[in-house]
Amino acid sequence: MDIRFLGGAGEVGRSAILVNDRLLLDYGMKSGNPPQFPGDVDPEAVVVSHGHLDHVGAIPSLLSGGARPPIHWTPPTRDLALTLARDTLKLHGGTMQCPFTETDVQRVTQVSKTHGYREPFEVAGHEVTFFDAGHIPGSAHVLISEGRSPSSNRTASDVDDRETRLLYTGDFHTDDQQLVSASTARPDADAVICESTYSDVEHDVRGEVEERFAESVERTLWEGGTVVVPAFAIGRTQEMMLVCDAYDIPCYVDGMGKRIAEMLMHHPGFVRDADALQQAKSHSRFVTGQDGQRKRIADQNAAIITTSGMLHGGPAMTYVPAIRGHPANKIAMTGYQVEGTPGRDLLETGSAEIDGRVMPVSAQVEQYDFSAHADRAGLESFLESYRDSRVLVNHGDRCGWFAEELRADGFDASAPDLGERVVLE
Structure with a gap:
């Protein structure tokens, strides 16, 4: 499996990851003046983890040319993405701060495909399953498999040796909030792309x-x-x-x-x-x-x-x-x-x-710390289920530091650079 980091590597913002040059995970924007966007890409399909601007903010621009890749997400993520897109048009339409038009936003509704949690679907030659990430309503861990339908209950003996399973955490939280419950899903995976926003913080209870x-x-x-x-x-x-x-x-x-x-x-x-x-x-x-x-x-x-x-x-x-x-x-x-x-x-x-x-x-x-992200203890408790997996750290200001700490603790961990290509065997 080939993974290319188009955005969100060593930074918080403009998350975008391309799998096997076919499947795009998220396509966000990094707020600022001017805002920053991921590199250009022409995927066969798009899978979106959740509806925050740094993960969905540039989605409509993928439809500005002749391509019409289907966009897969949960129902709340779809509605949140459209709300953000229309708000961006209202504030910045016709300027360099908005890379899409109203027509592009309308096209999003035409190619949208919604899915619930734990309901595998096929897209761009892969099997994909969403799991509740406990971040905001509709947020998802994304499990991508090159082989058979993913399952959190399979053992290693059930899996074809040629199959590679990648878990993209998106943003997640391991503690309950008033609005959403904590993420408890730990699906089997050979490699994990893990967010690290609060890898140096311990949240108060x-x-x-x-x-x-x-x-x-x-x-x-x-x-x-x-x-x-x-x-x-x-x-x-x-x-x-x-x-x-x-x-x-x-x-x-x-x-x-x-x-x-x-x-x-x-x-x-x-x-x-x-x-x-x-x-x-x-x-x-x-x-x-x-x-x-x-x-x-x-x-x-x-x-x-x-x-x-x-x-x-x-x-x-x-x-x-x-x-x-x-x-x-x-x-x-x-x-x-x-x-x-x-x-x-x-x-x-x-x-x-x-x-x-x-x-x-x-x-x-x-x-007050009302963060919707896992802190250091939450990240470590989550990753404990993936000690035998390769860990790629992204979405944070100190990705390299956290990856180094994980290696010292026995993990096969690294922090890819922006634009870097990683091959999973």
């Missing part, structure tokens, strides 16, 4: 993080303050809605996360508790953003869950300036802040560039 967050928000509300909760639209917004509902915290929800919450209600089988999500949705007040509504809400004694999670756009551009000047207010960051983003600057310096102006912030600023 999720329940304890939720309690600290809830206590802090409740204290601020009791003291008469307002809490702005910047959150990623896909996964994190809905997670924070569930946390607020569980602790009976009144909250508004603004930004794209509203649409995602509505959409996920159409895929109840891909969330941990569809009834709980419906309850959280009923508990939340969705913001329309019309007629100065946001400025009025910013003056209220409530929590406001809003995009963007790193403060580089979205309704947060209204809420943060409105509440920044009073120390009774609070900004509760819920996700990793990439270096160079306003969110990172705010955490490190107490000020941030919002809409072209550097603004000092007197409001309290806190950060």
Whole structure:
């Protein structure tokens, strides 16, 4: 089996892996100014692990020429990818920051093929099976086999010696979240392409993080303050809605996360508790953003869950300036802040560039680890099932370091470079 890393090697963003020059795994974009995209490719088919921008952001561009490769994904991933594509068109259509057109997005719907978990399907000369990755709704580990239908229950004696099985983890989590359950799938594989986003981090116990967050928000509300909760639209917004509902915290929800919450209600089988999500949705007040509504809400004694999670756009551009000047207010960051983003600057310096102006912030600023990725312990526990497999580390800022640590622990591990071709025997 021949594997070529077109993106996501030694970096977080623009994930893209080509298998046997025929089957493409993911095709994302790396946010920035300008954004970065994977190398050009003309696959027979595409298989997508999950619906985050760094894995699906460039998918429509694969259909901009004469090719029409089928795109295989879970139902939520399909809907999330289309939502992101249309949002990208709305924000950047007709510029270098958007590599596709509305016509290309329409073509995506025409070639889309959806599959559930543990339902093998044939594509581009391979057998593929999705397994729940526990990252966001619809996220999948992707098992690719050159031989017979994959199965997590087969023994080594059942497998043809000429068959090679590759497991692409995508992004995954080994702990339960409010929105989705932990990944427990460990299908047999000869080689594993493993994400390493948090390979140097140990997450705090999720329940304890939720309690600290809830206590802090409740204290601020009791003291008469307002809490702005910047959150990623896909996964994190809905997670924070569930946390607020569980602790009976009144909250508004603004930004794209509203649409995602509505959409996920159409895929109840891909969330941990569809009834709980419906309850959280009923508990939340969705913001329309019309007629100065946001400025009025910013003056209220409530929590406001809003995009963007790193403060580089979205309704947060209204809420943060409105509440920044009073120390009774609070900004509760819920996700990793990439270096160079306003969110990172705010955490490190107490000020941030919002809409072209550097603004000092007197409001309290806190950060909470609600990550949807496995940490170091989670990665190690997952990989323990693959001690006899080859491990290719990708999707991280310290891939080489983590691969070296794995080798010291007895693994056959390496971290391919961008553009590198790896042959599995």
